[in-house]
Amino acid sequence: MTTTIENNASEATNKAPVDGPALWPAQAQAPQVIGRQLVIEGGEGSYIVTREGQRLFDGTAGLWHANIGHSRPELAQAAYDQMMKLETYHTFARFTNDKADTLAEKLAEVSPIPAPKIILNSGGSDAIDVACKLARRHWQREGRSSKQIILSREFAYHGLHAYGTSIAGLEFNREGYGTESLVPETARISLDDPEQVRRAVEEIGAENIAAIVTEPVQGTGGVNPPSEGYLETIQELCRDNDILLILDEVITGFGRLGTMFATERYGLEPDLVTFAKGVTSGYAPLGGIFVSPRIWEPFYEDSPDTPIFRHGSTYAGHATASAVAIKHLEILRNENLVQRVHDLEPTFGAALDSLAARNDDVVEVRYAGLLGGVTLREEVSAGAVCDRMVDKGFVSRPLRGNTLQVSPPFIVTEQELDDFLAAMDEAIREEAAS
Structure with missing residues (x-):
């Protein structure tokens, strides 16, 4: 031997x-x-x-x-001009930078959520990670500590960070890490059967569910537009059961469906919307989350007891990426x-x-x-x-x-x-x- x-x-x-x-x-x-x-x-x-x-x-x-399209000189010039002035500066605590501030205001103007706050980061996987954490943080702050589970659809793709891997509906993206889910409090729901979703909520218990996250139209899962009444039913279930609705608009945001956001096309009112790709057309790595007043207001109260949401990374609100996004939004509008x-x-x-x-x-x-x-x-x-x-x-x-x-x-x-x-x-x- x-x-x-x-x-x-x-x-x-x-x-x-x-x-x-x-x-x-x-x-x-x-x-x-x-x-x-x-x-x-x-x-x-x-x-x-x-x-x-x-x-x-x-x-x-x-x-x-x-x-x-590729190689637009206006975006190259926007990046060059910004780098010659300031490549970036972080947005932690008292610090911010002018381009991150300007971009956030311009994004608020086109937001699919009224009166949003905007969290910026480096891409779609980042955005999903932060959105799922914020959903759980919301319910902990509310004193409803059992609401931890994130539901997502079969064949879903939400990036490949820890949360995106955990809520993937594509099983091959979930396998090989030693556990059924890197973040354990997750579960999958039906691709297109609203009644199955309703049963899943009943079986798991709404008191245990923090959020449902879905792409309005699935991309990597095979390009699956929603079945008749599906998204409306999910929204109704969320409202009736105190579950947050997170829309992943990383692919569909900024015009891919013929409206600025799929939220508008399908008449939805989400609590959180993630975005990335189309905010710069890929000319700089940038993503983020639109946050509804329901979620952000408690974190802005003028009180010694106001909680902190511990988000942020070195390149969140990167000045050069923000400058590129500002120019990109201008091109979308002007053309x-x-x-x-x-x-x-x-x-x-x-x-x-x-x-x-x-x-x-x-x-x-x-x-x-x-x-x-x-x-x-x-x-x-x-x-x-x-x-x-x-x-x-x-x-x-x-x-x-x-x-x-x-x-x-x-x-x-x-x-x-x-x-x-x-x-x-x-x-x-x-x-x-x-």
């Missing part, structure tokens, strides 16, 4: 690791992508350029974020890009419906605004189709459920959209025949 162990150890020691760059690839089985990675060196408008010089139409807007998404939605939807009608390997298409998903037969690999599309000069991305992501920049032309979906159609047929 000793000899076997020694031999196995020797073989393991002699086995060479997979060769490749020092950077650990995200969300990938490393051996499957090393040697196949596309190094992106440039971009302009709706296109990106690889190290080899291949020009690709960015049909996913990066990771749902490049809404105004009327949110209305453009609204106007393009019928054309976008018709094009996806046409793809489904003419291609028997497409099981279903789903869309809202400029957010779409194309689900394929199980026998036709979405990942392989995406590889074929790259060869044709177009970028899509495989999502849960063998689904292809379709979320072009807001500046996409109808011709570019037609070309993109024609390439997708062709790639699907080629993969099905292989």
Whole structure:
């Protein structure tokens, strides 16, 4: 037995690791992508350029974020001007910086929550972490200490910090950490059945539930718009049972659905709304939370007993990121890009419906605004189709459920959209025949 162990150890020691760059690839089985990675060196408008010089139409807007397109000089100039004045300064205690203050005021003007306070941080995962903590802090401050559980939907994606991992409805993002949930007080509810959600609240007990968190339209989970009455039922359950409603608008915020926020499109009144990606179109890492008066007012009372919410990080309210966001909001407004998404939605939807009608390997298409998903037969690999599309000069991305992501920049032309979906159609047929 000793000899076997020694031999196995020797073989393991002699086995060479997979060769490749020092950077650990995200969300990938490393051996499957090393040697196949596309190094992106440039971009302009709706296109990106690889190290080899291949020009690709960015049909996913990066990771749902490049809404105004790539390499806008106005945003580069905004960052440069700010860095030449002050790169950043923290926003702890008595300190703040002018750009963080200005951005917060501008965000309050477009907020999906009336009279909000705004917590700034570095991205969507940060925002979810803070929102879930704030929900629990709220109920502890209220003296209702049993209200700790955060409910989230099956197939949900809320980033990959500890809370985002814990409330994920994509099981593969939850596995491998030694416990069922990194933060134990979490549970999943139905994707689209409001009655199942009602039963789950009854079984768990409203007295134990701090919040329900949901994307208005699921993104990574397969592009799942809400079923009829689903979000309205969740909102009703929250109001009737003293449960906070948290909307994750990291993808849908700032125009992706043809309204500034999905909250407006679906007529919702959340307690907390998280945002990120679209606040800068990815030009700087920035995210945050809109906080309703119900939550923030007790933390602002002029009293020696006023509690502190212990949030904050070094780059929360980063001055340069804030300057970029301010310029970005100006571009969204001046170029009327949110209305453009609204106007393009019928054309976008018709094009996806046409793809489904003419291609028997497409099981279903789903869309809202400029957010779409194309689900394929199980026998036709979405990942392989995406590889074929790259060869044709177009970028899509495989999502849960063998689904292809379709979320072009807001500046996409109808011709570019037609070309993109024609390439997708062709790639699907080629993969099905292989």
